[in-house]
Amino acid sequence: MGNYTFQWRQALRALPDMLDGALVTMQIAILSMLIGITIAVFLAVARNSKSRWLRAPATAWVELARNTPALFQIYMAHFGLGSFGIYLSPYVALLAGIAFNNAGYLCETFRGSLRAIPDTQIRAGRSLGMSAPKAFRLIVMPQMFRIAFLPTMNQMVWAILMTSLGVTVGMSTDLTGVTQDLNARSFRTFEFFALAAVIYYLITKAVMLAARLLAWRLFRY
Amino acid sequence: MKFGYIAGTALAAAIAAPAAQADKLDDIVASGTLRCAVVLDFPPMGSRDADNNPIGFDVDYCNDLAAALGVEAEIVETPFPDRIPALVSGRVDVGVASTSDTLERAKTAGFTVPYFAFTNVVLTREDTGIDGYDSLATHTVGSVAGTYEGIALDDDITKWDQGGSFRPYQSQADVFLALSQGQIDATVVTSTVASSIVAGGKYEGLTIAGDAPYLPDYVGLIALRQEYGLLNYLDLFINQQVRTGRYQELYEEWVGGDAPDLTVDKVYR
Numbered sequence: 001m002g003n004y005t006f007q008w009r010q011a012l013r014a015l016p017d018m019l020d021g022a023l024v025t026m027q028i029a030i031l032s033m034l035i036g037i038t039i040a041v042f043l044a045v046a047r048n049s050k051s052r053w054l055r056a057p058a059t060a061w062v063e064l065a066r067n068t069p070a071l072f073q074i075y076m077a078h079f080g081l082g083s084f085g086i087y088l089s090p091y092v093a094l095l096a097g098i099a100f101n102n103a104g105y106l107c108e109t110f111r112g113s114l115r116a117i118p119d120t121q122i123r124a125g126r127s128l129g130m131s132a133p134k135a136f137r138l139i140v141m142p143q144m145f146r147i148a149f150l151p152t153m154n155q156m157v158w159a160i161l162m163t164s165l166g167v168t169v170g171m172s173t174d175l176t177g178v179t180q181d182l183n184a185r186s187f188r189t190f191e192f193f194a195l196a197a198v199i200y201y202l203i204t205k206a207v208m209l210a211a212r213l214l215a216w217r218l219f220r221y
Numbered sequence: 222m223k224f225g226y227i228a229g230t231a232l233a234a235a236i237a238a239p240a241a242q243a244d245k246l247d248d249i250v251a252s253g254t255l256r257c258a259v260v261l262d263f264p265p266m267g268s269r270d271a272d273n274n275p276i277g278f279d280v281d282y283c284n285d286l287a288a289a290l291g292v293e294a295e296i297v298e299t300p301f302p303d304r305i306p307a308l309v310s311g312r313v314d315v316g317v318a319s320t321s322d323t324l325e326r327a328k329t330a331g332f333t334v335p336y337f338a339f340t341n342v343v344l345t346r347e348d349t350g351i352d353g354y355d356s357l358a359t360h361t362v363g364s365v366a367g368t369y370e371g372i373a374l375d376d377d378i379t380k381w382d383q384g385g386s387f388r389p390y391q392s393q394a395d396v397f398l399a400l401s402q403g404q405i406d407a408t409v410v411t412s413t414v415a416s417s418i419v420a421g422g423k424y425e426g427l428t429i430a431g432d433a434p435y436l437p438d439y440v441g442l443i444a445l446r447q448e449y450g451l452l453n454y455l456d457l458f459i460n461q462q463v464r465t466g467r468y469q470e471l472y473e474e475w476v477g478g479d480a481p482d483l484t485v486d487k488v489y490r
Contacts, residue, residue, distance in 0.1 A: 003445050004309045007328075079395075082402035090388060170363060170388035170399065180302060181389060184367015187305040187329035 004190060011191035014182050018192075021178035022199050028174060029160040032095055036102025036159070037152070041141075043103060044110035058107070065104020070162050073097040078169035091173075094166040098159050105155055106148075113147035114140065146219050153211035157204045164200075175199060246450040249314050255292050257283035258299035258313040262394040264417040265475040266319050266337075278475040282336065283317045285467065289458055300392055301365055305330055308445055315455065316443035319411075321369035331446040333455040334490055335439035336462070338481040339411035341370045343430040344418070349406045353431040363388035363396050363405040369438045370409045397424055409433045413476050437481065459483075 046058035065073070074097030077088055088096060117140055125135030145152075164176035171177045179196040183189045249255050259279045261267045267277040275296040287294030299307045299318060307313045308330065319339075322332045345351040351360065357374075358381040364371035366389035375387040388405055390396045393414065399405045401424040410418075415429050442459070444451045462468045463483065472480035 003311065003447075010328075078404070079398055079402065082399070082404050085403070087402075087404055167366075167391055168395075170390045170395070170404075172366070172387075172389045177389070180366055180391075184302055185323075185325055185372060187326045189306050190309070 006191055007188060008191055010186065010188055011182075011195050014192065015195065017182070018175060018178055018195060018199060021173060021175040022203060024173045025160060025163045025175045026203065028091070028095055028098065028163050028166075029156065032098035032102055032159050033152075033156050035095075035099040036106050036155070039099070039103035040106035040110050043107035044114060047107065047111055048114060061100075062104045062107050065101050066108070070097065070101050071165050071168060073100050074162075074165050075168055090166060090169045090171040093169050094163065094171050094174075097165075098162045101162065102155055102159055105158075106152060109148045109151045109155070110144060113144040116147055117143050149215055149219065150211065153208065156207055156211070160204055160207065161200065244450040245314060245445065245448040246454055249292060249451070250290060253292050254295050255283070255287040255290055255315065256295045256297050256313045257286070258304055258307045258316040258318050259283060259296050260301055260304075260318045260393075261296075261298045262300075262392050263319060263414060264421070265413055278337070278471055279317045279319065281471055281475075282462075283315075285462065285471075286315070286317070286455075286458055289461075290454075301368060302391065304443065308443065314444070315451070318443070319440045320443050321438050322441045323369070329446065330443045331448060331452045332441040332443055333452060334459055335441055335483045336459045336468075337440050338483055339369075339413065339438040339440065340481075341373075341409050341433040341435050341438065342412045342415045343407055343433055344400065344410050344415045344427060345407035345430045346400065346403070347426045347428050351407050351430050354409075354433050356430075357407055357409075358383040358385050360406040361386050361388065361404075362407045362409070363390055363399055364408050364410070365390055365393050365396055370411070370433065370435065373433075373435050374409045397427075400424070401427065409435075411438065416476075439483070439485075 043058045043061060046054040047062070049055060074094055077097045077100070078090060078093035081088060081093075121139050121143070122132065122135050125139045126132065130138065163171075163174050166174050167176050167180050172181055175196055179192045183192050186192075243251070257279075259267045259275060259277070261269055261275055261277075263277075263279075265277050267275065267279045270276045275298070280296055283296060284294045297307065297313045299313065299316070301318075304316050304318050304320060308316060316330075319337065320326070320330070320332070322335065326332075343351065343354055343357065349360070351357065358378070362374060362378065362385060364374050364387070371389060375389070378385045378387045388399070390399060393410070396405075396408050396410075397418060400408055407430070412429075412432075418424060419427050419429060442455050444455065462471075468483075469480045472478070
């Protein structure tokens with residue numbers, strides 16, 4: 001970096017704009033997690049089911065989500081669907097891409113967690129007069145979420161970092177989008193990118209810390 | 222013996238000292254290679270031919286510059302947002318990359334005098350009903366992030382505030398893809414690029430819908446801000462290109478017609 005003199009004042013002046021971008025980043029990450037978790041629960045149940053018609057599409061989803069790059073998934077949501085006349089805005093395409101990815105990974109997390117819960121738990125519930133779905137909802141799911149909680153939070157961190165891929169589909173309001181725009185206007189690349197990196201780091205650290213505190217509160221016996 | 226040691230040290234220092242002062246211009250001449258950052262999805266300034274070789278005005282300009290320096294030219298494909306990182310990291314020596322000489326950027330990069338001037342037009346699809354710059358106010362439009370025309374269009378959409386929106390993309394190719402798919406209704410691009418894309422026929426149904434009322438977009442070569450030796454050389458090179466008629470010749474080859482004036486009336490530089 002011998003050729004470059006850092007000018008931090010200019011970058012720090014843009015900090016409020018970048019923090020606004022960080023809020024959008026968090027919004028997308030949280031929404032994509034809510035959607036991802038909801039879909040993943042259904043996918044996990046479908047993958048454990050005996051019916052091939054339920055298993056096959058769920059398996060296809062998981063295979064695609066876990067074995068193709070997140071960048072590709074987001075790009076396809078915007079430009080891929082666009083070529084079929086389905087137009088998703090950059091925001092929605094980014095959200096859809098990350099939610100798709102989240103659902104695939106979380107499905108496997110949940111499925112592993114489900115396997116860890118003995119069948120006898122359902123039978124115990126049934127013997128108390130619960131219906132099978134009710135036993136699943138009240139007995140199995142709470143235990144499943146307990147096991148899956150920290151891996152799910154890991155996925156949350158991954159979702160926050162994946163939002164940075166939105167620039168490839170024209171996303172301009174999240175942290176990376178704002179940073180790229182500031183960079184292109186002034187060429188102070190390294191200051192802006194360093195600042196963005198610090199913000200991403202602090203956000204993900206804060207999320208993990210919050211997750212640990214929450215786990216300690218929720219799951220102690 | 223001691224005298225020999227001192228004399229030897231002094232001689233070594235004398236040989237080493239000028240080398241330590243060599244600037245970028247010396248480095249280029251010594252290395253025998255000029256590495257130019259060129260944007261290759263920005264025809265006719267830079268693109269690739271059927272055999273994937275770099276072609277275009279900027280490519281030829283780099284070749285001319287290398288020939289003047291007496292070295293080999295190396296074209297390094299560089300997307301718009303990566304031009305400064307490419308310079309600073311030492312991956313390239315010069316940016317021949319249609320870089321608009323904004324004052325904001327000049328705080329970071331060293332600009333030469335203009336080597337090209339663009340005017341901008343509205344590029345749209347035939348089915349959008351857009352017939353001029355003002356009718357963009359209610360549409361979703363897009364451009365390459367941070368470019369001269371992108372910043373101007375974004376600012377106008379915000380100023381108009383009539384329901385239109387602006388989307389910045391990372392490359393010119395993505396903008397054309399988004400436009401042809403219908404993700405965006407129009408873009409503002411340099412007239413040279415617009416003519417080239419409409420004539421190219423790769424994207425069907427694109428049409429030019431009038432001029433964008435911006436000031437001419439003067440673009441300079443870029444180098445590291447502190448490399449005065451190199452920047453001086455580049456200024457003189459640009460002057461010589463115009464003086465010898467080579468600028469007009471290249472313009473005719475890649476764009477057609479009379480090359481635009483590179484000077485601004487009533488002011489230096």
